[in-house]
Amino acid sequence: MRISELSRRSGVSVTTIKYYLREGLLPPGRQTAATQAEYDDQHLHRLRLIRALTGVRGLSVGATREVLDALTEHADDTHLLLGVALGSVQVGGKPAEGAAESAESAEVAALVQELEWCVHDAAPARAVLAETLGSLRALGLPLDLHTLLPYARLAERTAVLDLDQLDGLDDPLEAAERALLLTVLLEPALMALRRMAQENESARRHLP
Amino acid sequence: MRISELSRRSGVSVTTIKYYLREGLLPPGRQTAATQAEYDDQHLHRLRLIRALTGVRGLSVGATREVLDALTEHADDTHLLLGVALGSVQVGGKPAEGAAESAESAEVAALVQELEWCVHDAAPARAVLAETLGSLRALGLPLDLHTLLPYARLAERTAVLDLDQLDGLDDPLEAAERALLLTVLLEPALMALRRMAQENESARRHLP
DNA sequence: GACTATTGGATACCTCTACTCTCCAATATA
DNA sequence: TATATTGGAGAGTAGAGGTATCCAATAGTC
DSSP: OOHHHHHHHHTOOHHHHHHHHHHTSSOOOEEEETTEEEOOHHHHHHHHHHHIIIIISOOOHHHHHHHHHHHHHSTTOHHHHHHHHHHHSOSSSSOOOSSOOHHHHHHHHHHHHHHTOOOOTTOHHHHHHHHHHHHHHHTTOOOOHHHHHHHHHHHHHHHHHHHHTTTTOOOHHHHHHHHHIIIIIHHHHHHHHHHHHHHHHHHHHHOO | OOHHHHHHHHTOOHHHHHHHHHHTSSOOOEEEETTEEEOOHHHHHHHHHHHIIIIISOOOHHHHHHHHHHHHHSTTOHHHHHHHHHHHSOSSSSOOOSSOOHHHHHHHHHHHHHHTOOOOTTOHHHHHHHHHHHHHHHTTOOOOHHHHHHHHHHHHHHHHHHHHTTTTOOOHHHHHHHHHIIIIIHHHHHHHHHHHHHHHHHHHHHOO
8 A cells, every 4th residue: 555545544644654754663665666655554553553652652752663663673582572662661751860869769679679579670660660759758758668569569460460461472573562562552541440440449438 | 938949949940930830830929029939848849749740740731730720729529639630630641532432432331330330421531441442452452341350450459559548637638639649640650560560470481 | 648646755844842041120138 | 339139021942743845756547
């Protein structure tokens, strides 16, 4: 198919598709002539992936490119892929600058040890957690190990559910993409579930 | 204190503080003269709150203002506050436009019914969940009720932990602020925990 | 084969956000 | 009195994420 059909089928304007091509988010089509290129279903799929990451999840174009690059480069090693790709996808807002303050970092390390988790020292999630704990403390809501532990146990069980869904996939590329989708795209869904559960729990406690 | 001290103590530049004042994120100080105003610890606290919401959580200035407004207006009703405020805080990226497609919305409704949750019909989290499910389906990863249920049960237990932390707070303003912090600011922390748990679980399964 | 529409490619432009800079008169401080 | 600081307002800036325009080459249509 050509670019206009790609546009029609994906709902993304031609100019935006050209923009994604320029930015390297979408691989170029197969050139059939000097001013003609051919796109296929993989391009369509990739385009949907881009829109899901930037739209639903709110990733920046740069972060999306890094994730997609990691996907094509490390498709054979899901474990490595997740490490590389998820480094590009900040959990919250901006990436934290500089080395984390030692106070909360040590706290995170203690938590990981208590949980007996095997987590890389440079995992970005450590810094995110430490920074969040620091902010909460500065706002007068210190979360100690004791409070955090049950949350971590629930996260553990969530991760088991996640990994279960990757079983039985033979194609490594497919498994890698599914891993990404489950990790990154499921986040808004899980947060939405939490909010609904909060509303329900709040109603149970505060309403007659 | 005056603006320069507020700046020094918060780490936010004077010009940025002025910007927040202009945008209505920060209430004006007590005027002591035509070109002099006095700020107090509440301003400092509010400033830290603003930086946490925009920085750690990545909220836009507009969304932050809505959240803070809801906080001061509905401090007496935590249940209502969460409903109002969390509407302004999108879970993922952009707010979804228009009415959700009926397919996934019906799926979400079925899930809520199955869970016997009490969730408002217009809760934004419903739309977020529906949209995410739609994206995942378009990408070839349909999540059915059966897959989603265990995630929802874990969310339920997370919500219990959240609400437990609001018990025993007498000051309604304090309770309201804590509710916001726990809901909004804890999200990056929970996602970071999930990623670390995934790395751990992945290592347990794939590494010798 | 002529004619019109579409295409790929490049460049310039636009809008929005979140600041940041500059200026000013009034005031605090030495 | 001299110098620095302040509050306030408006203009300016940088980056993100597109959008619009132009161009020559080509595809489809008659």
